[in-house]
Amino acid sequence: VQVLKPRWCWTPQGVRGGLCLELDGDRIAGVVDAGLHPEVPELGPTLAMPALVNAHSHAFQRAFRGHVQWTKVGTDDFWSWRDRMYTVANQLDPDGVEAVSALAFLEMAESGIGHVGEFHYLHHAPDGAPYADPDELARRVLAAADLVGIRITLLRVAYLRASSTAPLRADQRRFGDAGPDAVLGAVARLGAGAGPLVRVGLAPHSVRAVPLAALRELASFDGVVHAHVSEQVAENEQCVAEYGLSPLALFERSGLLHERFVAVHLTWPMAGDVERLVSARAGLCVCPSTELDLGDGFLPLPARERARLCLGSDSQATIDLWSEARALELHGRGLAGRRNVLSPPGETDGLARRLLTAATSEGERALGGVGAGLVAGAPADVVVLDLDRPAADGVPPLEAAAFVAAPEWVRELWVAGRRIVSEGRHSQREFIRRRALPHLG
Ligand SMILES: [Zn+2]
Numbered sequence: 001v002q003v004l005k006p007r008w009c010w011t012p013q014g015v016r017g018g019l020c021l022e023l024d025g026d027r028i029a030g031v032v033d034a035g036l037h038p039e040v041p042e043l044g045p046t047l048a049m050p051a052l053v054n055a056h057s058h059a060f061q062r063a064f065r066g067h068v069q070w071t072k073v074g075t076d077d078f079w080s081w082r083d084r085m086y087t088v089a090n091q092l093d094p095d096g097v098e099a100v101s102a103l104a105f106l107e108m109a110e111s112g113i114g115h116v117g118e119f120h121y122l123h124h125a126p127d128g129a130p131y132a133d134p135d136e137l138a139r140r141v142l143a144a145a146d147l148v149g150i151r152i153t154l155l156r157v158a159y160l161r162a163s164s165t166a167p168l169r170a171d172q173r174r175f176g177d178a179g180p181d182a183v184l185g186a187v188a189r190l191g192a193g194a195g196p197l198v199r200v201g202l203a204p205h206s207v208r209a210v211p212l213a214a215l216r217e218l219a220s221f222d223g224v225v226h227a228h229v230s231e232q233v234a235e236n237e238q239c240v241a242e243y244g245l246s247p248l249a250l251f252e253r254s255g256l257l258h259e260r261f262v263a264v265h266l267t268w269p270m271a272g273d274v275e276r277l278v279s280a281r282a283g284l285c286v287c288p289s290t291e292l293d294l295g296d297g298f299l300p301l302p303a304r305e306r307a308r309l310c311l312g313s314d315s316q317a318t319i320d321l322w323s324e325a326r327a328l329e330l331h332g333r334g335l336a337g338r339r340n341v342l343s344p345p346g347e348t349d350g351l352a353r354r355l356l357t358a359a360t361s362e363g364e365r366a367l368g369g370v371g372a373g374l375v376a377g378a379p380a381d382v383v384v385l386d387l388d389r390p391a392a393d394g395v396p397p398l399e400a401a402a403f404v405a406a407p408e409w410v411r412e413l414w415v416a417g418r419r420i421v422s423e424g425r426h427s428q429r430e431f432i433r434r435r436a437l438p439h440l441g
Pocket residue numbers: 056058119228264314315
């Protein structure tokens with residue numbers, strides 16, 4: 001049994017001092033009185049809380065961070081960014097996919113993320129030909145997560161067409177499959193060989209990329225299902241033109257809108273969509289830094305207030321779930337023109353809890369887990385934040401985590417009972433950085 005003795009623990013009962021965490025194997029064995037382990041030194045002014053969960057990531061997109069912050073000609077938007085992203089996507093060989101993914105996961109681990117939902121859509125060689133192992137690139141991404149030691153839920157993407165009126169473009173052939181059966185076959189193969197830190201889910205990319213008939217066939221899948229939904233107005237317009245329905249209503253029509261469904265973005269919900277999402281008890285993954293980087297817009301207030309929210313780093317413009325969490329509230333304030341938009345009335349720490357819940361247990365739930373928090377029996381996935389710094393002086397611990405913390409505050413990260421970050425660093429940091437370098441830019 002390993003014992004962690006932070007100054008404070010964020011438990012389901014609130015922030016408590018005088019406790020320690022007993023870790024046994026991959027589980028938390030007990031959250032007990034610190035006096036029971038007098039031999040273990042206290043870590044100093046630190047807060048232990050559940051490891052963060054990044055519910056929406058495209059790891060390979062880390063490769064061009066900082067290289068698309070300029071305009072070639074005319075205006076730049078989501079669609080022109082996407083063309084540039086495809087160029088990068090088609091340059092990465094399997095070694096590149098693995099190396100860049102590991103770099104993204106390294107940065108996630110060092111910023112407190114213990115579980116990533118990887119929305120994986122690079123499947124084949126750039127000309128669309130399958131690799132000798134048809135799951136080669138998915139396995140490379142899993143190997144990258146394994147090297148870093150974080151949990152991964154691989155959301156295997158179905159991408160069947162460019163749009164309602166066009167087949168896959170030449171630069172989209174890497175993403176394509178023959179049909180829903182091929183997608184479900186890949187999901188089954190990957191799930192069958194999955195290690196203890198791996199889950200596999202399904203991701204119909206969007207209603208642009210997967211037609212209704214195929215969505216219906218994919219609805220036989222009984223795990224978590226994620227999809228990009230209403231990120232762009234043009235996507236809504238095309239869906240209405242093809243079906244007379246909003247994208248979310250189309251997922252409902254197909255049988256995919258259920259408790260295991262997570263809509264990613266929903267920046268532009270159409271009439272009835274928020275009610276549709278809430279009554280299905282489906283999740284909503286918001287990726288504020290990417291949505292701003294791409295000029296997508298802001299999740300409207302009603303969805304922000306009513307839906308079960310989790311968070312994603314998406315395009316890896318930054319990897320900082322601490323700031324993504326506070327953006328849920330701050331962007332809401334900007335939209336509403338008032339303060340404490342998501343704050344439950346009268347609860348002094350209610351807003352901090354709500355934002356950090358989005359970054360932890362709601363993310364875990366979105367990836368098919370439970371997210372019970374720091375309790376006996378829960379997975380030993382723990383982040384230890386160092387609050388011994390001027391920026392945290394006098395700030396209550398949970399409010400420091402929710403409203404001030406940065407990735408650099410992460411002192412330790414434990415995943416499944418293994419400490420993979422200590423003193424803010426991952427043991428494989430320099431190897432992973434060196435290996436990724438030739439593939440960046
Ligand atoms: Zn995405």
